[in-house]
Amino acid sequence: MEIDSEWFESDLWVGKEQYRAVLNELYFSWTEIDKKKRERKSVSVPLSEFIGVEEGRVEILPQRKVEETERHFTVFTVKRSRGGRGSTGLWTVGRTQFCCNGQDLRDHWVRHLRTALRKHGASRPRRLLVFINPFGGKQRGRQIYQSLVAPLFELAGISAHVVVTEKANQARDHILKKDLTGFDGVVCVGGDGMFSELLHGVIGRTQQEAGLSEHDPAVTLQPCNLHIGIIPAGSTDCVCFATVGVNDPVTSTLHIIIGDSQPLDVCSVHHLNKLVRYSVSLVGYGFYGDVLAESERHRWMGPLRYDYSGCLVYLSNRSYAGMVHFLPADPQLSSPRDNTRCLSGCRVCSESTERLFPQSDSSSQYSQDSSQSEGEWVSTEGRFRCVSLTCMSSSCPRSPLGLSPSAHLADGTGDLILVRDTHPLGFLTYLHRHTTTEDQFDLPFVEVHRVKAVRFSLPPGEEESEGEEEGEKVMEGGDCKAEQEGERGGGACRSISRQYLTSGGKQRGINNHKKRDFLCVPCCSRAPSVSVWNCDGEILPYTEILCRVHGQLVRLFARGIEDGAGTRPFTGGNRKCKGRCVLHT
Numbered sequence: 001m002e003i004d005s006e007w008f009e010s011d012l013w014v015g016k017e018q019y020r021a022v023l024n025e026l027y028f029s030w031t032e033i034d035k036k037k038r039e040r041k042s043v044s045v046p047l048s049e050f051i052g053v054e055e056g057r058v059e060i061l062p063q064r065k066v067e068e069t070e071r072h073f074t075v076f077t078v079k080r081s082r083g084g085r086g087s088t089g090l091w092t093v094g095r096t097q098f099c100c101n102g103q104d105l106r107d108h109w110v111r112h113l114r115t116a117l118r119k120h121g122a123s124r125p126r127r128l129l130v131f132i133n134p135f136g137g138k139q140r141g142r143q144i145y146q147s148l149v150a151p152l153f154e155l156a157g158i159s160a161h162v163v164v165t166e167k168a169n170q171a172r173d174h175i176l177k178k179d180l181t182g183f184d185g186v187v188c189v190g191g192d193g194m195f196s197e198l199l200h201g202v203i204g205r206t207q208q209e210a211g212l213s214e215h216d217p218a219v220t221l222q223p224c225n226l227h228i229g230i231i232p233a234g235s236t237d238c239v240c241f242a243t244v245g246v247n248d249p250v251t252s253t254l255h256i257i258i259g260d261s262q263p264l265d266v267c268s269v270h271h272l273n274k275l276v277r278y279s280v281s282l283v284g285y286g287f288y289g290d291v292l293a294e295s296e297r298h299r300w301m302g303p304l305r306y307d308y309s310g311c312l313v314y315l316s317n318r319s320y321a322g323m324v325h326f327l328p329a330d331p332q333l334s335s336p337r338d339n340t341r342c343l344s345g346c347r348v349c350s351e352s353t354e355r356l357f358p359q360s361d362s363s364s365q366y367s368q369d370s371s372q373s374e375g376e377w378v379s380t381e382g383r384f385r386c387v388s389l390t391c392m393s394s395s396c397p398r399s400p401l402g403l404s405p406s407a408h409l410a411d412g413t414g415d416l417i418l419v420r421d422t423h424p425l426g427f428l429t430y431l432h433r434h435t436t437t438e439d440q441f442d443l444p445f446v447e448v449h450r451v452k453a454v455r456f457s458l459p460p461g462e463e464e465s466e467g468e469e470e471g472e473k474v475m476e477g478g479d480c481k482a483e484q485e486g487e488r489g490g491g492a493c494r495s496i497s498r499q500y501l502t503s504g505g506k507q508r509g510i511n512n513h514k515k516r517d518f519l520c521v522p523c524c525s526r527a528p529s530v531s532v533w534n535c536d537g538e539i540l541p542y543t544e545i546l547c548r549v550h551g552q553l554v555r556l557f558a559r560g561i562e563d564g565a566g567t568r569p570f571t572g573g574n575r576k577c578k579g580r581c582v583l584h585t
């Protein structure tokens with residue numbers, strides 16, 4: 001019966017059917033024995049997708065139920081499930097209860113399966129630090145963790161230290177300052193804002209330990225070893241959706257348990273050689289900045305505030321003057337218009353790993369490539385509806401292909417999208433194409449460039465003033481110059497952002513009249529001359545910024561979007577796959 005320490009096989013029953021079950025070093029499989037059947041059922045589970053084994057007849061979700069019997073054992077595996085809209089990125093917990101012909105055989109199976117799991121699971125996390133935002137999204141973070149995540153962690157033998165946050169930035173500061181010895185990863189239960197806290201904590205901590213300055217945009221940052229897991233429980237779970245393919249807590253938990261590892265590009269945003277923030281999804285000026293700023297005034301609406309604010313901002317019909325300078329990426333490697341899709345196991349991203357971290361010697365240690373020459377900067381100016389930089393596709397439920405459908409998660413570049421001023425219908429067409437398979441870049445007023453760095457400045461005479469004091473105070477209604485001058489469009493002029501800050505009464509960064517102008521968005525009749533930057537859902541306190549993409553700076557417990565997950569292939573509209581896409585490689 002026992003072949004060697006890896007192999008094990010015997011007959012087993014599942015319900016009334018008899019199976020031949022085999023465990024080898026890669027798979028656990030069971031095949032129906034009934035010779036009379038034309039089609040015999042056969043299941044094969046790679047050990048990499050094996051979650052756990054328990055004695056008896058056991059259920060884990062929705063509730064733990066154990067029926068202790070001597071002859072049964074239950075295995076739990078990753079099961080791919082059909083979600084809504086043909087999505088295949090949804091994972092559930094597969095459960096199979098096996099019956100043996102005696103307790104000895106049962107004990108053998110449990111022992112062998114556990115040993116195989118231990119051997120195979122060397123790269124799986126054993127200890128995690130979990131931060132729950134109890135107020136994110138629909139305020140269900142705590143419940144999601146307790147009912148869906150914790151039981152699966154327990155089944156998989158993961159021990160979790162849980163912190164329910166009491167204030168903003170607690171998770172970031174914990175990661176920056178506390179002892180993290182023994183943790184294999186950090187996990188957030190929340191939305192993009194919580195993810196951003198973990199991102200800043202992990203990157204900051206890694207640079208501190210490496211003795212590197214985060215402020216210098218020219219510094220090659222140290223890639224972070226501590227993995228980040230995202231259990232989606234926010235109003236916007238864009239990073240989760242774009243890296244997993246669905247926003248589903250169980251799917252994300254399973255990716256964490258099996259120790260998936262997805263490298264991710266990160267953009268550092270600087271103002272005058274000072275780090276302002278990091279971004280993985282969107283650094284957007286104009287429309288996306290205005291929508292975020294407007295949405296802050298309607299937080300009570302919950303996730304719907306983005307739709308409402310989107311309509312208001314669209315109707316305000318704004319464009320902004322600016323100068324954009326960018327450092328193009330190597331066009332030989334890929335293009336934002338090559339109709340490829342960055343899917344799990346993406347070839348472009350794996351080739352980028354070799355380029356970004358050439359192996360310096362025979363050991364497996366990666367060292368970062370700093371030999372490449374920077375290349376020539378390109379400049380353009382004009383009036384823009386929006387200027388967006390995204391390091392990934394930024395696909396989300398609203399826009400399943402995302403802001404830049406052919407962007408890559410881990411190729412060391414970002415896509416810069418310039419939407420020049422146009423008539424309202426033109427801009428509406430651009431926005432609407434995000435929700436369909438039609439190419440949003442195939443419009444005369446839209447440009448897209450694959451870049452390594454971007455600098456944005458205001459036109460001459462409109463530059464930001466500098467040197468104001470630090471310290472923070474939220475801008476109040478009534479600070480509005482236009483309101484004081486009786487220029488408002490109707491109703492009271494309200495300040496639009498909780499996060500747009502002034503310094504102890506004095507403003508930081510932007511000179512007063514410009515700042516007051518845009519704080520009146522969109523209720524005043526006078527059009528503001530500057531917008532704000534939306535950086536992964538946070539408003540930046542500066543207009544003139546320098547962004548630099550750091551290839552594969554962090555790693556998520558994810559594997560990218562599996563073929564067909566949460567997306568549609570390029571079959572519609574004028575986007576045609578020419579056989580070069582990842583689906584065909």
Ligand SMILES: Nc1ncnc2c1ncn2[C@@H]1O[C@H](COP(=O)(O)OP(=O)(O)OP(=O)(O)O)[C@@H](O)[C@H]1O
Pocket residue numbers: 132133134135136137138165166167168169189190191192193194195197233234235236237537
């Ligand atoms: N206990 C807390 N109290 C207040 N704010 C918190 C707390 N914990 C985390 N935060 C902050 O709340 C912000 C939003 O959280 P999160 O991203 O989880 O939810 P969300 O609903 O998706 O967010 P948003 O409404 O901004 O889209 C984060 O930026 C985070 O810093």
Ligand SMILES: CCCCCCCCCCCCC/C=C/[C@@H](O)[C@H](CO)NC(C)=O
Pocket residue numbers: 192193236237238281282292306394396398399402403428431432434435534535536537538
């Ligand atoms: C007429 C229909 C108009 C629909 C317009 C849809 C446009 C969708 C574009 C999706 C962009 C997603 C960008 C991601 C942003 C996130 O980084 C950020 C943080 O969560 N979210 C927000 C809302 O700023």
Ligand SMILES: [Ca+2]
Pocket residue numbers: 265390391392407408409410411412413414
């Ligand atoms: Ca990228």
